[in-house]
Amino acid sequence: VTASQPAGQHTVRRHNRGLVLRTVAADEPVSRARVAARTGLTRGTVSSLVEELLGAGLLAELAAARGATGRPANPLQLNRSGPAGLGVEIGVDTVGACVVDLTGAVRAQWVVASDHRTWPARAGLEAAAELAAEVVGQAGLPIAGVGLAVPGVVAGGVLERAPNLPLWRDVDVHARVAAVLAPVVGDVPVTVGNEADLAALGEHRTHAAGDDFIYVSGGVGVGAGIVLGGRLFHGSGGRAGELGHVVVDPTGPRCTCGGRGCLERAAGMEVLCRAAGVADLDALAAATERGERAADAALRAGGHALGVALAGAVNLLDVPVVVLGGGYPRLGPVLRDAVADELARRVVWRSPVSVRVSAHTASAALVGAATSVVCALMDDVAPDQAAAGC
Numbered sequence: 001v002t003a004s005q006p007a008g009q010h011t012v013r014r015h016n017r018g019l020v021l022r023t024v025a026a027d028e029p030v031s032r033a034r035v036a037a038r039t040g041l042t043r044g045t046v047s048s049l050v051e052e053l054l055g056a057g058l059l060a061e062l063a064a065a066r067g068a069t070g071r072p073a074n075p076l077q078l079n080r081s082g083p084a085g086l087g088v089e090i091g092v093d094t095v096g097a098c099v100v101d102l103t104g105a106v107r108a109q110w111v112v113a114s115d116h117r118t119w120p121a122r123a124g125l126e127a128a129a130e131l132a133a134e135v136v137g138q139a140g141l142p143i144a145g146v147g148l149a150v151p152g153v154v155a156g157g158v159l160e161r162a163p164n165l166p167l168w169r170d171v172d173v174h175a176r177v178a179a180v181l182a183p184v185v186g187d188v189p190v191t192v193g194n195e196a197d198l199a200a201l202g203e204h205r206t207h208a209a210g211d212d213f214i215y216v217s218g219g220v221g222v223g224a225g226i227v228l229g230g231r232l233f234h235g236s237g238g239r240a241g242e243l244g245h246v247v248v249d250p251t252g253p254r255c256t257c258g259g260r261g262c263l264e265r266a267a268g269m270e271v272l273c274r275a276a277g278v279a280d281l282d283a284l285a286a287a288t289e290r291g292e293r294a295a296d297a298a299l300r301a302g303g304h305a306l307g308v309a310l311a312g313a314v315n316l317l318d319v320p321v322v323v324l325g326g327g328y329p330r331l332g333p334v335l336r337d338a339v340a341d342e343l344a345r346r347v348v349w350r351s352p353v354s355v356r357v358s359a360h361t362a363s364a365a366l367v368g369a370a371t372s373v374v375c376a377l378m379d380d381v382a383p384d385q386a387a388a389g390c
């Protein structure tokens with residue numbers, strides 16, 4: 001480092017800024033003195049950082065308590081009307097948009113049907129921009145960044161391949177989303193991630209599954225987000241987590257990826273519905289709740305296939321928790337129990353692998369995408385770095 005600024009000074013200040021913000025977030029409303037005591041920073045440092053954070057609109061001051069003596073010390077909290085994150089999700093058959101404020105609260109959200117299997121990317125992105133404009137108007141908050149979730153393999157902002165969206169191959173979604181959203185949110189950072197990765201990030205924020213888990217997102221496709229040591233595991237090019245195309249039956253049916261016998265062909269939502277003789281996820285959830293035999297048989301078979309694929313992943317990665325998300329949480333205990341059976345049988349070490357059901361609804365990836373923007377603001381880092389953990 002040849003700069004005249006002492007190396008690391010800026011980094012230390014940024015680190016401390018994030019520390020102050022997270023301390024306020026954990027304990028709000030809170031006084032400056034208490035922030036100093038909790039962080040171990042001097043009061044002077046805290047005051048100066050707080051001024052900066054008030055100026056940036058990240059913190060807000062409440063009125064001082066009545067009867068306070070001397071100089072009033074107004075308690076601090078995260079600014080509910082401060083910069084917010086816009087999440088956009090292009091699903092296989094839905095499009096969604098949501099705004100999350102600095103506290104992580106969802107302030108506006110819409111998900112509507114939109115079949116991208118037959119629509120070209122341009123039409124899908126225009127639908128997303130239209131929905132985003134409505135949600136942003138409804139939330140009425142300044143948008144600091146956009147997180148986009150897509151159901152495919154993303155590297156460097158390019159959706160390289162989404163087996164369920166054949167018309168979206170090698171689409172530079174980063175550039176195109178930035179272009180269609182510029183009239184709505186202006187020139188703000190845009191990051192693009194795989195939907196299961198972003199849902200895993202949202203799950204990590206709830207602290208329910210710890211710092212090491214595999215999040216499985218069940219939809220038309222089956223994706224996974226892998227969290228190791230509290231960070232999202234991306235692989236060498238950001239493509240990790242294609243659980244849906246792990247082979248569970250080499251002689252099985254053809255898959256949209258060109259292979260044969262992929263997990264998706266055994267545990268994807270459309271396959272489960274067809275096997276149960278029902279039209280959609282709602283009907284499948286209702287059928288298993290009524291204990292219908294065909295539905296239970298379909299879910300048991302799908303759950304066993306999912307368990308086989310997950311046992312392989314768990315044996316490779318040594319993670320103690322598997323979280324079932326996407327549409328799977330709606331399908332009751334039959335599928336989950338089948339997954340747990342296979343894991344108990346096939347994972348080679350003795351301690352049991354916990355199979356949890358995500359408390360998130362099907363919009364986990366959407367909320368995770370918006371949350372990744374807020375994480376970047378809180379940590380004052382580039383959005384793509386925040387997407388690694390929060």
Ligand SMILES: [Zn+2]
Nearest residue numbers: 245255257262
């Ligand atoms: Zn496949």
